[in-house]
Amino acid sequence: MRQNLLILAGTPEALALARAAQGAGLSGVVSFAGRVERLPEHPLERRVGGFGGASGLAAYLGAAGITHVIDATHPFAAQMSANAAAACRATRTPLLALTRAPWQEAPGDRWTRVADVAGAVAALRRAPARVMLAVGRTRLVEFAANPQHFYLLRFVDPARAPQPFPDYEVVVDRGPFTEAADRALMQARGVGLVVSKNSGGAGAYAKIAAARALGLPVIMIDRPPRPARAEVHDAAAALDWAAHAGADLGV
Ligand code: NAP
Numbered sequence: 139m140r141q142n143l144l145i146l147a148g149t150p151e152a153l154a155l156a157r158a159a160q161g162a163g164l165s166g167v168v169s170f171a172g173r174v175e176r177l178p179e180h181p182l183e184r185r186v187g188g189f190g191g192a193s194g195l196a197a198y199l200g201a202a203g204i205t206h207v208i209d210a211t212h213p214f215a216a217q218m219s220a221n222a223a224a225a226c227r228a229t230r231t232p233l234l235a236l237t238r239a240p241w242q243e244a245p246g247d248r249w250t251r252v253a254d255v256a257g258a259v260a261a262l263r264r265a266p267a268r269v270m271l272a273v274g275r276t277r278l279v280e281f282a283a284n285p286q287h288f289y290l291l292r293f294v295d296p297a298r299a300p301q302p303f304p305d306y307e308v309v310v311d312r313g314p315f316t317e318a319a320d321r322a323l324m325q326a327r328g329v330g331l332v333v334s335k336n337s338g339g340a341g342a343y344a345k346i347a348a349a350r351a352l353g354l355p356v357i358m359i360d361r362p363p364r365p366a367r368a369e370v371h372d373a374a375a376a377l378d379w380a381a382h383a384g385a386d387l388g389v
Contacts, residue, residue: 144207148210149238151238155208167202173275209235210376213337240360240361241346250357255280258333266286268287268331270324273359292308316344317344324352
């Protein structure tokens with residue numbers, strides 16, 4: 139059997155896996171949702187845009203001759219992960235998740251953990267503050283319920299439309315970020331509170347370390363539930379899985 143991987147991307151881990159797969163002589167396709175204007179370089183074939191739900195993905199797997207799916211999406215991309223699990227189950231395609239561990243509270247941190255974005259919105263029902271809001275562009279509108287705050291936002295691409303707040307600033311920057319630069323940014327904008335998803339990984343951790351150094355409280359949003367599936371934490375383990383998984387399914 140010749141492996142033909144589908145790598146569900148949108149993370150640095152997916153790119154590292156694509157490079158490792160090419161290095162190992164495997165073929166495959168890296169799939170992006172298409173949310174950002176400039177897609178990162180990687181050595182495998184690429185496709186961009188949604189599949190059309192779980193059934194669309196199932197059809198794609200057959201049409202493209204995919205033998206293995208590796209879900210290397212962001213821990214908050216719950217819909218894509220659910221679709222991948224359903225499509226792989228329906229088509230009997232082996233599925234693996236390449237994940238990163240969540241951040242853990244460390245001495246000096248002042249976290250309030252909330253279960254989801256709605257919990258973060260509720261936690262911001264308070265007196266006006268200067269808030270660094272790191273929840274992803276698509277979730278900002280939910281925070282419009284708290285217009286009393288100043289919001290510092292950081293986007294990969296420039297904002298094409300106004301944001302849903304009376305008082306905000308957009309900084310355009312693509313990580314990875316450093317603690318020193320994030321500390322300087324927070325100090326320059328007078329940030330008093332940080333709201334963040336518990337994304338895990340090194341690239342986005344700078345703001346958490348900076349908040350700790352400045353003694354700032356953080357509202358930390360827990361990860362959404364993901365489907366049960368085999369899981370590894372590094373590219374080498376994922377390739378090892380791809381070399382062996384599926385034999386029992388006859389793929
Ligand atoms: P999501 O809510 O789980 O997915 C919504 C829909 O977008 C999916 O149903 C699928 O459309 C499409 N989609 C998502 N990821 C895709 C992929 N890798 N390839 C093709 N289609 C994809 O996802 P999201 O939270 O909007 O995130 C979108 C992408 O950005 C993900 O790839 C994720 O890895 C990346 N990302 C997300 C976050 C975050 O905080 N959520 C942060 C950094 C990067 P169809 O149903 O039509 O197939």
